[in-house]
Amino acid sequence: MAKKKQKARRKPGNQGKPRKGILLYHDMAVYENFERCTQRVFKIVKGAQENYPNAPRRLVLDVQGHRSDEGGYDRDAWEVIRYFVLELLFPYLTSVSTPLAHIENRKRQRNDLPAVLDIAYPGDDDSFWYDVDQLPVRPREIISDVRKSAPSKGAIADYLGMSADPACLVCWHRPAERAHVVPLSLGGSMDVRNFALLCEEHHREAPDIADAEGFWAWVDYAEMRDRGSKWEDASEDVQAMASSLGARIGRADRSEADFMEAVKFELIHLYGWGDVDFSGFSWELYEEYHRVLDAATGKHFGVEKKVSTHAWALDVALYRVNRDAKTRSRRRRRVLLFDTLDANKQPVVLQKHGIAGGRGRHEVETRPEEDPPPQTRS
Template identity: 60%
Template sequence: MPKKTRKASPRQSQQPKSVLLYHDMAVYENFERCAQRIFKVAQMAERTRPGAPRLLHLRVQGHKNDIGGYDHDSWEIMRHFLLDMLFPYLTEITTPIYRVRNKQKQLDDIPERLDISYPEGENGFWYDVDLLPVRPREIDTAARRTPPSRDAIAEYLGMDAACCLVCWKTKVERAHVVPTALGGSMNVRNFAFLCQEHHSQAPDIADAEAFWAWVDYAEMRDSGSKWEQAPENVKDWMRALGSRTEKHDRSEMDFIAAVKFELRHLYDWTETDFSESSWNLQEEYHRVLDAATGKHFGVEKKVATHAWAYNVAKHRLSQRGNSRTDRPARVLLYDDIQ
């Protein structure tokens, strides 16, 4: 006797399948970059699968404070941004510290843009451009006298095994975020894994957050290098998704052109910024170089170091009223670096 099959009710058959939204808050992402990227993913899900329940899963890598808890940026993402702003547009959120389901029906009118406001008198550029201090992520900078082990760094970075944060090569070096010559410590939070190529490119600067912003930028700029050794069918699939399978070729750029490239793509400089360059800017640039940058194994010309120095110099002049008003830097997405 044939089995009877139960027909789905019209309500059941019309219920769209859930969409899983997954984001890794990498060690190099700050609050703003992470929030904007999660927001863009939610927007895309709403546009491509309207009405489908959206389930967000957030993983956090490396954002630990000195006592082992989550640092300010990751806490703000989990406690305030997700729950206070994005939750109405989701059905469920899972993070390392909670899992919560929306008791209300999720809203399907996600705003067109996410504007992040700052306290009065501030614009999101938190480095003290007047004093040019060392700005580490760690608070206790004098606890260790020797570098942490690779396993300890990998654990902090949220990795199962050591690999370059930019290109995923497994032959890596322990890179100081803030060089010891500038006051950087041996705390595990002052280390990153970079291959020799990207270690030689990383900025030698006093600002840890600017170092991590550079890693974030370089990971997007050279994202195609992760697929260079992949089979051709995998490369074809990645290209079909709109991803690059090779890194940007900048071999023909001279030093100045490479610095300008980085100022445009990492620090959002426009042609107006370049045309407004002056002797005052050059003077401040050299002051920043002398006071807040170092040399990686004696390398004089590192594009990332000089680009950061120019950008800080611009902020120094702007803060003194010698230039136009600062604007918050835009948040880079994967399709921004062309």
């Protein structure tokens, strides 16, 4: 008797099973500006393609702080979401989740990511930068809250997206103190956007300067410099795991560095100074340095010499000495805290168009590898 033939059956769920993807997450910290945030997100996406070729990539972007006078997102956060993530990066992702929307890519995810992200600026628009000639007060908020007293630490933590037990933005240690971004003595306000939360040590180190973006850049730099301290209170098992993944445990000891050595270290690692900048130290630079100190810096805690304040003043003084527009533009285009961009690689370009009051819309242009380098359009 012939055996009955049995039909092979596929196990349920095998048909059309989606390929496992990579979940990418970035929180745009309050101390990140457009430039630093976009480079970091681009680096995350680029790294995912290099380490997990062609795997579906799902990006989740959160935003910390960055509120406008109207209660929405400020220009930097808005442009990161609207024009960078949803316009430039979207074709290279399977899905995107932002505070404004979740979007699935209905087309096939592209994997030919550009080698470099470059940000171009209008040649005649200085509104993106601190006015080094006039040395004005430049807060983040355009219209400041008129309140007479400082907001509570809870209100600041809520603005920053922290828990009910606020910690230092740099090292995560508690307790945290309220720190003015632009000091009251220089015209700073009591607006919640003009406050950071820092531990006592980092509060004493933070710069007392007229430029809010300069303050936040220092917080960003200090967070990277001292990030090893975040693991100091963790258990030994957690520290061992973090160390195995390449994390630095503990803060680097800088107690032996004298004042000028510490200033030089900050000029190199925060402001990108090189041998050419240090070799050009002149009497004119020294005079401008003291003009900046007198006009756009203050003192806090009775500290006469703050490394961060003096490093910022020296960097601004160098801009004042180098009045050539091309020289200033070249120095400003350095993206802080990142690997040097390889000039031989063809970048993807984000073009900024100036608008009244600050940053404006970006035009995005992608160039294939074989094309000549794109030129900045005015």
